[in-house]
Amino acid sequence: xxxxxxxxxxxxxxxxxxxxxxxxxxxxxxxxxxxxxxxxxxxxxxxxxxxxxxxxxxxxxxxxxxxxxxxxxxxxxxxxxxxxxxxxxxxxxxxxxxxxxxxxxxxxxxxxxxxxxxxxxxxxxxxxxxxxxxxxxxxxxxxxxxxxxxxxxxxxxxxxxxxxxxxxxxxxxxxxxxxxxxxxxxxxxxxxxxxxxxxxxxxxxxxxxxxxxxxxxxxxxxxxxxxxxxxxxxxxxxxxxxxx
Amino acid sequence: xxxxxxxxxxxxxxxxxxxxxxxxxxxxxxxxxxxxxxxxxxxxxxxxxxxxxxxxxxxxxxxxxxxxxxxxxxxxxxxxxxxxxxxxxxxxxxxxxxxxxxxxxxxxxxx
Amino acid sequence: xxxxxxxxxxxxxxxxxxxxxxxxxxxxxxxxxxxxxxxxxxxxxxxxxxxxxxxxxxxxxxxxxxxxxxxxxxxxxxxxxxxxxxxxxxxxxxxxxxxxxxxxxxxxxxxxxxxxxxxxxxxxxxxxxx
Numbered sequence: 476x477x478x479x480x481x482x483x484x485x486x487x488x489x490x491x492x493x494x495x496x497x498x499x500x501x502x503x504x505x506x507x508x509x510x511x512x513x514x515x516x517x518x519x520x521x522x523x524x525x526x527x528x529x530x531x532x533x534x535x536x537x538x539x540x541x542x543x544x545x546x547x548x549x550x551x552x553x554x555x556x557x558x559x560x561x562x563x564x565x566x567x568x569x570x571x572x573x574x575x576x577x578x579x580x581x582x583x584x585x586x587x588x589x590x591x592x593x594x595x596x597x598x599x600x601x602x603x604x605x606x607x608x609x610x611x612x613x614x615x616x617x618x619x620x621x622x623x624x625x626x627x628x629x630x631x632x633x634x635x636x637x638x639x640x641x642x643x644x645x646x647x648x649x650x651x652x653x654x655x656x657x658x659x660x661x662x663x664x665x666x667x668x669x670x671x672x673x674x675x676x677x678x679x680x681x682x683x684x685x686x687x688x689x690x691x692x693x694x695x696x697x698x699x700x701x702x703x704x705x706x707x708x709x710x711x712x713x714x715x716x717x718x719x
Numbered sequence: 720x721x722x723x724x725x726x727x728x729x730x731x732x733x734x735x736x737x738x739x740x741x742x743x744x745x746x747x748x749x750x751x752x753x754x755x756x757x758x759x760x761x762x763x764x765x766x767x768x769x770x771x772x773x774x775x776x777x778x779x780x781x782x783x784x785x786x787x788x789x790x791x792x793x794x795x796x797x798x799x800x801x802x803x804x805x806x807x808x809x810x811x812x813x814x815x816x817x818x819x820x821x822x823x824x825x826x827x828x829x830x
Numbered sequence: 831x832x833x834x835x836x837x838x839x840x841x842x843x844x845x846x847x848x849x850x851x852x853x854x855x856x857x858x859x860x861x862x863x864x865x866x867x868x869x870x871x872x873x874x875x876x877x878x879x880x881x882x883x884x885x886x887x888x889x890x891x892x893x894x895x896x897x898x899x900x901x902x903x904x905x906x907x908x909x910x911x912x913x914x915x916x917x918x919x920x921x922x923x924x925x926x927x928x929x930x931x932x933x934x935x936x937x938x939x940x941x942x943x944x945x946x947x948x949x950x951x952x953x954x955x956x957x958x959x960x
Contacts, residue, residue: 637724637725639724639728639731640922643922643923643924644922644924646924672847672848673847674847674921678847678848678850678851679921679922681731681734681735682727682730682731682794682795682798682799682807683724683725683727683728683730683731684725684727684807684808685724685725685727685728687807688725688727695805697727697798697804697807698801698804698805701798701799701800701801701804702801702804704799704800705799705800705801707848708848708852711848711849735919738912738915738916738919739919741912742912742915742916745908745909745912746944749905749944749947749948749951752951753947753951755885755888755951755955756951756954756955756958758885759884759885759886762884762885762888763884763885766883766884782869785865789858789861789862789865792855792858792859793858793859793862795855796855796858796859799855
């Protein structure tokens with residue numbers, strides 16, 4: 476018999492022309508439900524003016540990213556029992572480093588434009604993906620090239636929120652765009668070199684690795700940014716000595 | 720402020736803090752060494768000042784900062800070239816252990 | 831909600847680029863080595879092998895021409911590394927292009943004057959022994 480927990484959902488509220496504040500809403504949830512369920516319940520039964528985003532409910536759309544007790548999570552896969560106890564308080568806030576549109580919903584436009592700037596690929600040939608242990612039965616190139624896979628990055632923005640450099644300026648490309656640039660590769664797309672080789676690009680990263688720590692989709696943006704550095708250095712050295 | 724955050728943020732904060740401390744020391748050091756050119760009197764007089772325990776503590780702190788900053792920097796160089804990129808935390812802890820060891824050794828030699 | 835500032839994207843800002851970063855990370859390990867040498871010598875050489883303890887110790891030590899050479903190399907390396915790092919810290923404060931330009935020039939002037947002063951000092955000390 477699944478027990479019900481009584482928790483207090485402490486929700487960040489911010490509407491236009493109002494000062495931001497927190498609302499404490501008592502909800503009943505099962506410990507095996509998800510934080511998103513708690514937010515939905517608060518919206519459905521307590522306050523229908525709470526604004527938040529959600530879509531797929533299974534961590535492929537990237538819409539439901541929020542800060543749960545201060546840490547970036549996809550709320551559709553964050554279990555209640557992992558973040559709160561019966562009778563406890565669960566704090567829910569919007570992602571950091573994005574302008575807040577309303578309550579828990581943020582403006583992702585600037586971020587999406589950055590993804591476009593690096594020509595982020597939502598789908599890529601399997602042959603170009605970094606897969607561990609690819610099947611040995613595949614025939615070389617010609618056949619493998621047919622297979623396409625969805626890119627790991629679901630553009631949820633958790634990494635942008637967690638990154639300490641992102642907090643200093645919105646102009647920094649950020650983990651996800653840099654990871655997408657790495658996925659394209661400087662060799663495949665040389666025009667990306669000038670996009671990432673600049674002070675708001677790959678050299679701005681301070682190796683905090685917060686992005687990898689919060690990524691829900693195994694993109695490992697920190698590792699990709701480091702690999703991108705290698706690519707950029709090779710490209711620059713190549714240009715220098717290529718000309719000589 | 721990297722509160723309740725991954726160790727990577729603290730590593731970054733540590734590196735930056737030691738960087739600022741070392742920079743201040745660098746310029747102080749350069750100025751103070753100017754006394755060498757003023758002859759034995761001026762310099763040896765200054766050396767007497769350095770016997771002050773607070774100064775000695777400061778000197779210890781500078782060397783400790785240099786070791787921490789240096790090893791942290793090596794970690795950054797390694798990850799920037801792909802080495803240990805998936806083991807960043809272990810790399811940091813490992814280097815800090817080495818740093819601790821070196822600091823203990825030089826502290827013992829200093830006092 | 832207002833549009834964020836970069837809808838008119840003026841292109842990547844030049845500045846912390848590959849070369850500056852490479853200089854920073856090459857000078858880093860180089861510094862560790864030279865610093866190690868510097869500390870060892872300062873504390874273990876000299877007339878009594880307990881380090882350069884007096885003015886005369888230092889002057890004597892500087893008579894060997896390789897010493898001022900290494901010290902000057904140390905100076906150039908550490909000033910470069912330190913000022914590049916300072917500039918990196920400044921970048922995190924999101925300065926405008928003009929502020930960045932001004933501060934960069936100030937750092938260059940500071941760097942050049944420090945190296946000039948230090949070189950003069952090293953050569954002066956060396957000459958005091960003659």
